[in-house]
Amino acid sequence: MRIPAFHLALAVLLSALSAGASAASPLLAPGAHRSGGIGEEDQERMRLSQNLYNLRLTFAEAGTGAYLTGVDVFIEPLGRGRAFGPYKDCGPLLHVALAPGAYRVRATYRGIARTVDVRIAKGTSASTLYWPILPD
Template identity: 55%
Template structure:
């Protein structure tokens, strides 16, 4: 390796070591690696501290109130590559982060007998989606 090659990779290594934003560095985790939590204030801080490791971020909440929802089962299926899927991941939320290879994915999330779906495009930058369920007092 030549000196000019080393000088080109030093800024990238420095960004990784100093916690660069997701838009600057593609997630390096294996596809399907995920984290879930955020029920308590401390749990939310823990999740936010590691969010840049994941390029797909989901939040589960009640419609209307915005109250967080936990206990969600999540499945992800590539719509670009036949047969590529992840999950089911049980007892997730209210924050769920996952590292995925670039492409289009259908997220299916089930809570209290109700399934919500959303399509997300994973890429080098982060994508965020919020899935809503009826409030516990609603039918």
């Protein structure tokens, strides 16, 4: 599938505006997020807008690395501050704009929770959370 020219131009513009951003994008409020990545077209859209976000999460099966969807995510600061979420039915990629600081990410897939602590400073923090292969 081809990305419509308007969507591609908008994504490129947003990516260019945010290139080099070191903290949460000045264009987005903390907690702003985007989830997706199903199919090549959606992965390209996520890639083109990724510079707007400084936390990039990927959800996958342990062993196979197969992408997972349907993940619920809650993000809370390790110190003072506002929590974000819950973000429902995310995946396989979730990008979030956050203010600098330390956060605990709790992601739940089919009743199994995974937790990871992340530090947001200059640049981007990225993490992949894995779940065991579960029968359907």
